Amino acid sequence: MDVNSRYARYLTDTLERRMPRSDQSQTAILGALSIMPMTGYTLREQIRDTLGHFWSESFGQIYPTLAELERQALVEREQADGSRSTTYRITQAGSEQLRRLLAQPPQEPKPRNGLLLRLFFGAQLGPDKSADLVIQARESAERRLAELNAARAELLEDSRLAADAPYVLLTISAGEHAARATIDWADEALGELSRIPQ
Amino acid sequence: MDVNSRYARYLTDTLERRMPRSDQSQTAILGALSIMPMTGYTLREQIRDTLGHFWSESFGQIYPTLAELERQALVEREQADGSRSTTYRITQAGSEQLRRLLAQPPQEPKPRNGLLLRLFFGAQLGPDKSADLVIQARESAERRLAELNAARAELLEDSRLAADAPYVLLTISAGEHAARATIDWADEALGELSRIPQ
DNA sequence: CGCTACATGTAAGGTGTTACATGATTCC
DNA sequence: GGAATCATGTAACACCTTACATGTAGCG
Numbered sequence: 493m494d495v496n497s498r499y500a501r502y503l504t505d506t507l508e509r510r511m512p513r514s515d516q517s518q519t520a521i522l523g524a525l526s527i528m529p530m531t532g533y534t535l536r537e538q539i540r541d542t543l544g545h546f547w548s549e550s551f552g553q554i555y556p557t558l559a560e561l562e563r564q565a566l567v568e569r570e571q572a573d574g575s576r577s578t579t580y581r582i583t584q585a586g587s588e589q590l591r592r593l594l595a596q597p598p599q600e601p602k603p604r605n606g607l608l609l610r611l612f613f614g615a616q617l618g619p620d621k622s623a624d625l626v627i628q629a630r631e632s633a634e635r636r637l638a639e640l641n642a643a644r645a646e647l648l649e650d651s652r653l654a655a656d657a658p659y660v661l662l663t664i665s666a667g668e669h670a671a672r673a674t675i676d677w678a679d680e681a682l683g684e685l686s687r688i689p690q
Numbered sequence: 691m692d693v694n695s696r697y698a699r700y701l702t703d704t705l706e707r708r709m710p711r712s713d714q715s716q717t718a719i720l721g722a723l724s725i726m727p728m729t730g731y732t733l734r735e736q737i738r739d740t741l742g743h744f745w746s747e748s749f750g751q752i753y754p755t756l757a758e759l760e761r762q763a764l765v766e767r768e769q770a771d772g773s774r775s776t777t778y779r780i781t782q783a784g785s786e787q788l789r790r791l792l793a794q795p796p797q798e799p800k801p802r803n804g805l806l807l808r809l810f811f812g813a814q815l816g817p818d819k820s821a822d823l824v825i826q827a828r829e830s831a832e833r834r835l836a837e838l839n840a841a842r843a844e845l846l847e848d849s850r851l852a853a854d855a856p857y858v859l860l861t862i863s864a865g866e867h868a869a870r871a872t873i874d875w876a877d878e879a880l881g882e883l884s885r886i887p888q
Numbered sequence: 889c890g891c892t893a894c895a896t897g898t899a900a901g902g903t904g905t906t907a908c909a910t911g912a913t914t915c916c
Numbered sequence: 917g918g919a920a921t922c923a924t925g926t927a928a929c930a931c932c933t934t935a936c937a938t939g940t941a942g943c944g
Contacts, residue, residue, distance in 0.1 A: 514930080534894085550934080552932065594812075606796025
């Protein structure tokens with residue numbers, strides 16, 4: 493093996509491996525910045541508060557991803573007026589990359605539904621404790637329904653999101669359908685469980 | 691001291707929020723072994739085929755977890771009759787541990803719904819491509835509905851699962867409710883998207 | 889002055905998958 | 917004898933969270 497191929501291997505092994513931020517974090521961050529420029533801190537708050545029902549990002553994802561996006565010139569720093577915080581803005585290339593990423597088929601994580609796992613083995617747990625699990629899921633769905641209702645009201649007041657509102661409403665509606673399905677299922681399930689002896 | 695009080699606040703903010711160690715893989719494996727003894731290979735097949743709609747485990751999880759469970763005497767090897775494969779059986783202590791694990795509140799993974807992430811920023815993508823995403827989700831839900839139907843029929847024929855059937859049916863029903871909710875939502879969403887100009 | 893919110897980042901660790909390596913058994 | 921399936925395991929890697937460290941800004 494000659495020196496050059498050794499060096500090439502070194503590059504791919506160490507340098508390029510260092511920034512393997514996932515496409516989906518890039519999508520979320522570029523998407524948020526397509527609505528308005530933000531700092532990393534605000535980015536996390538916005539993602540938590542507006543995408544929170546179906547998405548999450550932590551600081552440990554956001555800052556390295558922002559650095560990588562900046563390196564690729566997909567975002568840039570806004571001129572700071574003596575401010576110490578760094579506000580990022582999406583670039584033209586970033587907008588194009590965002591549209592490319594959005595068009596890619598969604599990659600869902602491997603399913604891991606702790607409630608259904610427990611219920612599947614409910615015979616080991618007994619009907620009463622199984623029912624407790626279902627009741628908790630129902631309550632959680634009720635809370636989500638209320639939160640989604642509040643989110644809808646808030647959305648319709650926020651003029652910055654006017655262009656996005658029709659699409660955002662679709663995501664809120666998806667959450668509501670899912671929550672109502674959980675509630676209906678829970679009511680049926682509780683009926684079934686009450687019929688299991690002991 | 692102010693430094694200390696700040697640190698104390700930091701500790702209470704973070705430590706109280708800390709979650710118990712997951713080990714949901716242990717739950718799935720002990721649960722499967724509570725139905726019948728199996729090899730690691732079969733374990734993975736069974737989990738894929740019967741819990742597949744809401745759970746997944748890979749070999750890279752199963753074998754190390756089995757070794758750990760054996761170390762804790764929660765499972766044991768069945769006497770091999772000249773066979774080279776290792777069949778594991780749950781022990782008494784394992785059954786008790788399983789019931790403890792099942793009673794713990796389910797820990798759901800952080801939400802990461804790629805479809806809704808894309809739809810939220812659908813204004814960047816346009817109504818047509820957004821509709822494509824919704825159509826794919828709808829088709830996927832239709833397929834899931836058919837699979838769940840088949841799973842129900844199979845369940846009712848399998849006498850080994852008789853004791854578990856009522857609980858397993860609850861998990862199948864949960865999948866059906868969720869799938870139908872997706873289909874209903876998709877139809878509504880497609881109507882909305884068709885009304886967005888450009 | 890002290891509290892809360894704003895802000896940036898990294899190190900360590902947890903959790904899981906994928907790709908590989910290896911071989912036995914079964915069936916045609 | 918070759919293919920498919922059964923079987924076991926590990927190393928590398930991908931991804932993400934949590935804990936930690938360290939401030940500044942604004943406000944009552």
